[in-house]
Structures are given as structure tokens and as C-alpha cells.
Amino acid sequence: MAGSGSLDRLVETARDYARGALSENTLKAYARDWASFARWCRMRGTDPLPPSPELLGLYIADLAAPGGKAPALSVASIERRLSGLAWGYAQRGARLDRGDRHIATVLAGIRRRHARPPVQKAAILPEDLLAMLATLPHDLRGLRDRAILLVGFAGGLRRSEIVGLDRAKDDTLDAGGWIEILEGGLIVTLRGKTGWRGVEIARGSSERTCPVQALEQWLHYARITFGPLFVAVSRDGRTATSRRLGDKHVARLVKQTVRDAGLRPDLPEAERLRLYAGHSLRAGLASSAEVEERHVQKQLGHASAEMTRRYQRRRDRFRVNLTRAVGL
Numbered sequence: 001m002a003g004s005g006s007l008d009r010l011v012e013t014a015r016d017y018a019r020g021a022l023s024e025n026t027l028k029a030y031a032r033d034w035a036s037f038a039r040w041c042r043m044r045g046t047d048p049l050p051p052s053p054e055l056l057g058l059y060i061a062d063l064a065a066p067g068g069k070a071p072a073l074s075v076a077s078i079e080r081r082l083s084g085l086a087w088g089y090a091q092r093g094a095r096l097d098r099g100d101r102h103i104a105t106v107l108a109g110i111r112r113r114h115a116r117p118p119v120q121k122a123a124i125l126p127e128d129l130l131a132m133l134a135t136l137p138h139d140l141r142g143l144r145d146r147a148i149l150l151v152g153f154a155g156g157l158r159r160s161e162i163v164g165l166d167r168a169k170d171d172t173l174d175a176g177g178w179i180e181i182l183e184g185g186l187i188v189t190l191r192g193k194t195g196w197r198g199v200e201i202a203r204g205s206s207e208r209t210c211p212v213q214a215l216e217q218w219l220h221y222a223r224i225t226f227g228p229l230f231v232a233v234s235r236d237g238r239t240a241t242s243r244r245l246g247d248k249h250v251a252r253l254v255k256q257t258v259r260d261a262g263l264r265p266d267l268p269e270a271e272r273l274r275l276y277a278g279h280s281l282r283a284g285l286a287s288s289a290e291v292e293e294r295h296v297q298k299q300l301g302h303a304s305a306e307m308t309r310r311y312q313r314r315r316d317r318f319r320v321n322l323t324r325a326v327g328l
Contacts, residue, residue: 024174025160029080029084030083030084030087030088031084031088032084033080033081033083033084033085033087033088034048034084034085034087034088036081037059037081037085037088040059040062041055049089049092049094050094051089051094051095051096051097053097053100053101053102053103054102056082056085056096056102056103057102057103057105057106060078060081060082060103060106060107060110061106061110063077063078063081064078064110064113064114072114074114074116075110075111075114075115075116078107078110079107082096082098082103082107086098120283121275121276121277121279121280121283122264122275122276122280122283123280123283123284124153124254124258124276124280124281124283124284125284126284128258128261128263128284129149129150129153129284130209131261131262131263132149132254132257132258132260132261132263133146133149133150133208133209133257134261135257135260135261136257139237140221140222140233140237140238140239140240141233141237143214143217143218143221143222144218144222144230144231144233144240145253145257146214146218147211147214147215147217147218147230148162148230148249148250148253149253149254149257149281150209150210150211150214150215151186151188151201151211151214151215152250152278152281152282153211153281153284153285154201154202154204154211154285155186155188155199155201155211155285156199156281156282156285157188157190157199157281157282158247158278158279158282159247159248159250159251159278159279159281160176160247161176161177161190162230162247162250162278163228163229163230163244163245163246163247163249163250164176164177164191164247165177165178165179165188165228165229165230166178166179166227166228166229167179167219167224167225167226167227167228167229168180168226169189171226171227171228172227172228172244174244175228176190176191177189177190177191177196179215179229181212181215181216184202184203185200185201185202185203185212186200186201186202186211186212186215187199187200187201188200188201215229222239222240223240224240227242227244228242228243228244228245230244230245230249231243231244231245232245247278250278250281251277251278254276254277254278254280254281255273255276255277258272258273258276259272259273263276
């Protein structure tokens with residue numbers, strides 16, 4: 001079968017599917033992880049291939065407690081590096097056993113000594129969101145950013161999901177989803193880790209706070225009928241370009257409007273800005289929606305209720321009183 005044209009075609013097709021299993025950002029991060037490890041090996045006169053659990057144990061120990069001026073990495077960053085290296089070895093026809101005792105024991109020690117509780121971003125609550133929206137101008141950029149905040153909040157979307165949307169299905173190759181505007185609201189179809197999922201965003205109770213109307217206004221005045229949903233605006237602010245926004249725009253937008261709205265005035269500016277990020281929109285929906293938890297879980301696309309509860313900052317605390325239930 002050597003040299004078969006049909007097999008060569010299938011090999012390329014399989015490679016395309018394999019590349020599509022991970023997002024472009026993940027692939028770039030994994031490539032950087034491999035490059036950093038390969039450079040570390042060269043500086044110590046060794047080679048990254050074949051995979052050596054003993055060498056990997058030394059590497060992650062150096063990441064957790066570097067001898068030079070390099071900053072120590074967090075446990076989460078080290079685990080992410082290991083995922084990147086496992087991918088890197090797989091691309092080179094080798095296999096990294098992350099469960100090998102040389103790696104697992106060192107990693108367990110790093111977790112025990114250096115692990116810190118996860119830092120949760122503050123939730124943007126409805127009253128916060130209204131104050132943030134009030135700071136936006138009524139020009140084209142303001143219409144776009146108002147739609148981003150409202151759709152992101154009402155949909156419980158990640159920042160990458162917001163900017164990855166297209167106006168319709170199959171508009172662009174790099175899209176992470178698309179929208180469909182109906183009489184009752186907005187259907188957002190998203191590509192997730194386990195496949196496609198749908199998110200419903202119903203129309204709001206007033207024109208000022210309706211995410212669907214905010215989106216319709218942006219699409220109308222930006223004249224977007226095809227391609228990326230949220231794009232950059234020209235320097236003069238009069239026309240929408242065809243360039244898709246990056247996900248960092250959402251984080252910057254949240255921080256900017258938080259500052260302009262004066263949220264958390266009890267804290268120094270740098271500290272209160274660190275509290276908020278793009279994830280604050282998802283946490284805000286999870287914390288504010290007075291509906292059954294299963295509906296919030298479905299909207300956020302979580303596989304378990306426990307994951308949803310991590311996003312809830314003020315809901316359900318002590319609602320079930322087990323202390324009294326046992327008679328104490």
C-alpha cells in the first residue's frame with residue numbers, strides 16, 4: 001500500500017482532524033511549553049528525547065523552585081506545562097507517563113508545599129452591570145461594547161466564546177460558534193470540549209437592559225450580515241472593520257467599565273481591578289439568577305453541579321441547614 005494516493009489523502013485528512021481537536025490558542029501554548037523544556041534541556045547538556053520521567057521530575061522541581069532569577073510557577077502552571085509536554089511527546093511518536101512515580105511524587109510534593117486556594121474573580125452583579133453600561137458612549141464602539149457585556153452576562157459566556165461567534169453558521173473557518181436571532185430571543189451555538197452546545201438568551205424586560213436588542217442595534221449600525229460578530233471599529237469610530245476582536249478586549253472592557261463605574265470604592269484601584277476579569281460575567285450570572293441550579297448549570301455548560309457552585313458567589317449558602325436537620 002506504500003505510495004497509495006488514497007492513503008496519503010486520508011493521512012492528511014486525519015491530521016487535519018487531529019489538529020482540530022485542540023483550539024489554536026491551546027496548540028500555541030503547548031508549542032511554547034515544548035520549546036521551553038527543550039531549551040532547559042540544552043542548557044543542561046541533555047536531550048528531551050526519549051522521554052525520561054526522572055528528567056521531568058527535575059524539570060518541574062526547577063519550575064517550582066528555580067535557582068536563578070526566574071519566577072516560580074504556580075502548581076496550575078506546572079500541571080499545564082506537563083499537559084503541553086505530553087502533547088509534544090505524542091507529536092514526536094513518544095509517550096509521557098505523567099503517572100510515573102518520579103513525576104507524580106515530585107508533583108505531589110509541589111502541591112503540598114506550594115498549592116494555594118484558587119483566586120476567584122469577583123462576580124459582576126446586575127446592579128454592577130447597569131452601572132458599567134452607563135459609562136459607555138452612544139457611538140459605534142459603545143453599541144458594540146454594550147452588546148458584548150450584555151450578551152456575555154446573559155449567556156454566561158467565556159470571553160473566548162464571546163469573540164469567537166459568527167453571524168451565521170459556516171461564515172468563517174476560525175469561528176467558535178454562531179448566533180440565530182428569533183422572536184423570543186437569541187440562540188447561541190458554541191463549540192465546546194465535548195462537542196456543540198446551545199445557549200438560549202431570552203429578551204429582557206426593558207430596552208435598556210435587553211441583550212438581544214443591544215446585539216440587534218450593534219449589528220444594524222455596524223452593518224454586519226456575515227462573518228465575525230464582534231469586530232474592531234475604524235480609528236474615526238464610524239465604521240466596523242472585518243477584523244475579529246481578541247478575547248483580551250473583553251477583559252480590558254470589563255476592567256475599564258468597572259473603573260469608570262467606581263465599583264468597590266473601598267479598595268485601591270489596582271486591587272479592585274485585579275478582582276474583575278472576563279470571567280466575572282459568568283460568575284455574575286451564576287450568582288444572580290434566581291432559578292433552579294440545573295438551569296444555571298445548563299447555561300454555563302458545566303458537566304457537574306459542583307462546578308457550577310464554584311461560580312456562585314452569594315447563592316445557596318446555608319439554604320440547606322444540615323445542622324438543624326439533625327436536631328442541633
